[in-house]
Amino acid sequence: MDFRRQQRRVIKSEPDKYAELYPHDLQLYKIPPDGIISLDEFQDFAYERLQVLRIIEMVNIREKGSKDGLEELRRSVLSELKKFPELKSYAKLICATGCNSSEADVALRRRDHISHFILRLAHCRTEDLRRWFINREMELFRLRWFSLSNEGKKKFLQINGLDYKPISDAERLQLTGASRGMVSSNYEYYQVPFIEVIDLVRKRNVFLKGGYAFITSNDFISVIIYVYRAFLAHELVVTCRKLPQIEAMDERVFRDLNHLPKSYTGKDFTVVDDKAHVPIESLDSLSKTSYPMCMQHMHNTLRKEHHLRHGGRQLYGLFLKAIGVTLDDALRFWREEFTQKPEIDHDKFDKQYAYNIRHNYGKEGKRANYTPHSCMKIITESLGTQDQHGCPFKHWDANKLKSSLLQQNIQQIDVQEIMDLVKDGHYQLACTKHFEAKHNGVAPDGGVNHPNQYFEQSQAVLRGKQDNIKKETPRVKPVAKASTSVKKKKVDEDVWDDADFDNIEF
Amino acid sequence: MSDYDPGQLPDLLPIYYKRLFPFELFCKWLDYGGVKNGYFRNREFSFTLPEDIVVRYQSFISASEFEEEIKRRCPHKIDIGAVFNTSPKSYRHVTLLVPEEKELVLDIDMTDYDEVRTCCQGADVCARCWRFMAIAVQVLDQALRDDFGWLHLLWVFSGRRGVHCWVCDASARQMDQKQRSAVAEYLQVVVGGESQGKKVNLPGDRRAVEIIETQFETLVEEQDFFGSETKVQSLLAAVKDEGLCNEIKKALDKCPATSKHRWKEVVAVIAYQKSRGQLKWRTKNIKEELILQYAYPRLDINVSKGLNHLLKAPFCVHPKTGKICIPFNPKVVNNFSLTAVPTISSLINEIQEYDEKQDSVLNSEARQKMKDYKKTSMNKNITVFSEFLRKLEDTWRGKMIEISDEKMEF
Numbered sequence: 001m002d003f004r005r006q007q008r009r010v011i012k013s014e015p016d017k018y019a020e021l022y023p024h025d026l027q028l029y030k031i032p033p034d035g036i037i038s039l040d041e042f043q044d045f046a047y048e049r050l051q052v053l054r055i056i057e058m059v060n061i062r063e064k065g066s067k068d069g070l071e072e073l074r075r076s077v078l079s080e081l082k083k084f085p086e087l088k089s090y091a092k093l094i095c096a097t098g099c100n101s102s103e104a105d106v107a108l109r110r111r112d113h114i115s116h117f118i119l120r121l122a123h124c125r126t127e128d129l130r131r132w133f134i135n136r137e138m139e140l141f142r143l144r145w146f147s148l149s150n151e152g153k154k155k156f157l158q159i160n161g162l163d164y165k166p167i168s169d170a171e172r173l174q175l176t177g178a179s180r181g182m183v184s185s186n187y188e189y190y191q192v193p194f195i196e197v198i199d200l201v202r203k204r205n206v207f208l209k210g211g212y213a214f215i216t217s218n219d220f221i222s223v224i225i226y227v228y229r230a231f232l233a234h235e236l237v238v239t240c241r242k243l244p245q246i247e248a249m250d251e252r253v254f255r256d257l258n259h260l261p262k263s264y265t266g267k268d269f270t271v272v273d274d275k276a277h278v279p280i281e282s283l284d285s286l287s288k289t290s291y292p293m294c295m296q297h298m299h300n301t302l303r304k305e306h307h308l309r310h311g312g313r314q315l316y317g318l319f320l321k322a323i324g325v326t327l328d329d330a331l332r333f334w335r336e337e338f339t340q341k342p343e344i345d346h347d348k349f350d351k352q353y354a355y356n357i358r359h360n361y362g363k364e365g366k367r368a369n370y371t372p373h374s375c376m377k378i379i380t381e382s383l384g385t386q387d388q389h390g391c392p393f394k395h396w397d398a399n400k401l402k403s404s405l406l407q408q409n410i411q412q413i414d415v416q417e418i419m420d421l422v423k424d425g426h427y428q429l430a431c432t433k434h435f436e437a438k439h440n441g442v443a444p445d446g447g448v449n450h451p452n453q454y455f456e457q458s459q460a461v462l463r464g465k466q467d468n469i470k471k472e473t474p475r476v477k478p479v480a481k482a483s484t485s486v487k488k489k490k491v492d493e494d495v496w497d498d499a500d501f502d503n504i505e506f
Numbered sequence: 507m508s509d510y511d512p513g514q515l516p517d518l519l520p521i522y523y524k525r526l527f528p529f530e531l532f533c534k535w536l537d538y539g540g541v542k543n544g545y546f547r548n549r550e551f552s553f554t555l556p557e558d559i560v561v562r563y564q565s566f567i568s569a570s571e572f573e574e575e576i577k578r579r580c581p582h583k584i585d586i587g588a589v590f591n592t593s594p595k596s597y598r599h600v601t602l603l604v605p606e607e608k609e610l611v612l613d614i615d616m617t618d619y620d621e622v623r624t625c626c627q628g629a630d631v632c633a634r635c636w637r638f639m640a641i642a643v644q645v646l647d648q649a650l651r652d653d654f655g656w657l658h659l660l661w662v663f664s665g666r667r668g669v670h671c672w673v674c675d676a677s678a679r680q681m682d683q684k685q686r687s688a689v690a691e692y693l694q695v696v697v698g699g700e701s702q703g704k705k706v707n708l709p710g711d712r713r714a715v716e717i718i719e720t721q722f723e724t725l726v727e728e729q730d731f732f733g734s735e736t737k738v739q740s741l742l743a744a745v746k747d748e749g750l751c752n753e754i755k756k757a758l759d760k761c762p763a764t765s766k767h768r769w770k771e772v773v774a775v776i777a778y779q780k781s782r783g784q785l786k787w788r789t790k791n792i793k794e795e796l797i798l799q800y801a802y803p804r805l806d807i808n809v810s811k812g813l814n815h816l817l818k819a820p821f822c823v824h825p826k827t828g829k830i831c832i833p834f835n836p837k838v839v840n841n842f843s844l845t846a847v848p849t850i851s852s853l854i855n856e857i858q859e860y861d862e863k864q865d866s867v868l869n870s871e872a873r874q875k876m877k878d879y880k881k882t883s884m885n886k887n888i889t890v891f892s893e894f895l896r897k898l899e900d901t902w903r904g905k906m907i908e909i910s911d912e913k914m915e916f
């Protein structure tokens with residue numbers, strides 16, 4: 001987008017031109033918008049889209065663990081959007097089916113276009129912002145694709161030059177045999193490099209041969225998302241580089257932009273400075289009163305076996321950091337347990353394990369401050385066969401889960417309710433129920449979506465501060481207050497990136 | 507074979523690096539024909555020195571510098587890391603150091619089979635559990651080739667109780683973290699932590715079932731998979747479906763209590779239920795799922811996911827066993843014998859013996875010209891490595907022609 005003053009001439013609305021520019025409800029935002037908008041509009045556009053993205057994020061977190069598909073997700077998003085009258089246009093966009101272009105539709109598409117570009121400017125500065133923005137835009141895009149009619153989808157592919165040719169019948173016949181039934185003769189198949197559909201590859205939901213994936217038209221969305229994601233990631237980096245030039249053009253605009261991202265800081269569990277120091281001597285009792293089950297299991301396993309595998313150490317270590325265990329205490333805690341194993345002496349501990357603990361506290365390697373894992377991350381992780389960690393509601397056999405719940409003196413009736421939720425794939429709701437059962441029916445605000453949130457709210461309840469929890473700002477409203485604390489670098493995905501001596505074979 | 511004693515390692519390593527380590531081929535491999543500038547120079551190596559001191563972020567401007575340094579410092583272990591955007595050694599403290607490329611690596615370790623193997627636990631391995639490894643190599647080798655279309659796979663014995671695979675095709679080396687983890691998870695069919703009984707849900711890997719099935723009964727017997735009450739319990743946990751479990755229990759009560767008979771019985775029950783149309787949607791693939799759960803390769807996928815994960819280099823000496831991390835041919839992995847893997851001391855003996863024997867026959871000049879490893883049993887492993895390299899070379903020859911063509915364009 002160009003903000004040069006000389007371009008700030010009044011241009012009359014040009015319906016014809018726009019109809020041509022925006023032939024479809026869905027777009028890939030390849031070209032920046034031109035023309036003029038007022039500063040007020042600029043702000044409104046930005047806030048609206050931001051709010052929509054935040055709502056999608058929230059709903060996604062809430063429902064990630066559940067098995068219900070996109071339809072359910074869309075319904076939840078729409079019902080959240082309804083709570084904000086100003087977001088009606090987005091509800092409409094999310095339900096749009098394709099290329100029926102009334103004048104109102106075209107205006108809406110333009111709003112979509114412009115707001116996307118404003119948020120690009122606001123989210124290009126750091127890796128974290130970029131990642132957040134890209135992920136949200138992908139989720140939004142997926143929802144919207146889902147709403148398109150078949151005709152709408154076809155048109156979209158055409159407009160964007162993504163219309164693939166299906167493979168021939170002869171080829172398909174050959175694949176049907178080679179794929180041991182994965183390729184069926186009832187559909188048309190398209191051949192794409194496997195790298196373009198890694199989500200399908202990950203789940204083994206696609207037939208691969210010689211580096212190619214054979215997909216049906218239902219899987220096109222995976223390819224589009226791949227292309228779109230790569231494109232957007234690239235564009236954001238480019239925008240970031242150009243930022244100083246753009247900024248120089250209009251200060252007012254950028255004052256607002258810089259506030260935008262801060263308005264959704266949500267809850268950042270990385271920073272521990274403001275938290276009370278938790279002595280490790282209290283962990284045994286805290287684990288009984290205030291830990292979610294994933295962490296209880298980590299704690300008990302560690303106490304029992306004096307060892308945790310890498311995934312568990314990572315998960316529990318970061319959790320402890322975020323509840324306020326200091327680095328020195330953490331080293332002591334792990335050392336005391338691990339060295340009870342005959343094959344690990346202090347020296348071995350220091351060589352093999354201490355590094356990673358310091359690393360998690362940002363004292364080694366990249367010196368990044370690692371974030372404790374959220375429920376979504378824990379629930380969606382795929383576990384190795386001997387891994388002890390994970391979300392009990394998701395990863396445990398029903399019998400084991402049930403007997404563990406009963407051992408915690410949870411009422412039979414609550415246990416049954418939890419088991420039912422689990423059966424339907426509502427893991428986080430099950431965990432929420434677990435919280436309630438253990439806190440005299442007090443529900444955690446907004447459901448459980450992070451083990452550390454579980455812990456904090458439990459502590460608050462136990463300290464009799466129920467009122468405070470309820471008053472916490474609702475998650476979706478943009479909070480305009482500028483925070484002065486410098487946000488520390490969050491690293492979530494590449495925990496494996498650094499030296500990980502425990503995993504080097506010896 | 508002469509016995510290896512870890513105490514001798516400091517005395518043997520200098521000889522090994524001086525006379526046996528195949529520097530030339532090794533560096534040729536990691537240079538990839540010089541197609542990309544700085545591919546060797548920007549590669550991270552990590553050395554483990556005596557007393558378990560690990561020095562990371564080593565890098566070398568040339569093959570000869572690499573060779574000199576290794577000979578000088580005699581590392582107990584060499585790890586290979588990623589290719590960075592710049593030289594890791596000079597910029598190790600700069601935050602701008604980013605890993606850009608690396609071979610896709612697979613790591614299979616016998617300890618990850620502790621839950622299913624019964625002959626050994628932990629660091630131990632024997633010929634019987636090695637069968638798991640052989641299966642893993644066959645299954646993965648085929649998946650990497652057929653499914654992903656990769657051709658340049660270097661399979662290496664990890665020195666003690668596992669194997670590594672280095673996938674060296676350019677398209678594999680260029681993958682980012684997300685893509686690596688997708689591939690790794692694709693190859694991880696057995697999932698679910700220790701608190702979950704049933705760990706395979708088809709559609710898994712049907713081709714793997716075919717590969718495993720032929721050796722499964724042998725495996726069942728060797729490993730005595732179902733020989734005790736607890737083992738039968740975990741079998742039932744893996745079946746999960748209550749109705750089918752009851753049928754199986756009934757049948758097992760009547761049959762001899764050996765693994766072999768029990769497995770036959772299980773297969774028969776499943777077949778019978780199937781023929782009566784009694785298998786539900788959830789259990790219709792149960793036999794295949796059981797086979798996979800008991801024998802499918804168990805990868806340490808975290809090693810594969812990271813772009814910046816270190817992995818022990820081929821031709822290293824394992825400090826505890828003295829065994830060499832030798833490349834082997836996956837096609838004949840069934841013939842791989844753990845006890846035949848050369849150790850550093852056996853190799854050095856072999857050179858001496860050879861020299862003594864040949865002293866009378868060849869003149870010393872001719873003998874000196876001969877590469878020392880040719881005098882040893884490691885020679886065939888080096889041949890495997892050269893063969894791998896020869897095929898790899900064809901790819902960069904093609905690449906160099908492309909590049910020079912581009913330069914000529916007008």
Ligand code: SF4
Nearest residue numbers: 292294375391431451
């Ligand atoms: S829902 Fe979240 S907090 Fe609760 S057990 Fe699972 S991962 Fe832990």
Ligand SMILES: [Zn+2]
Nearest residue numbers: 625626632635
């Ligand atoms: Zn064994």
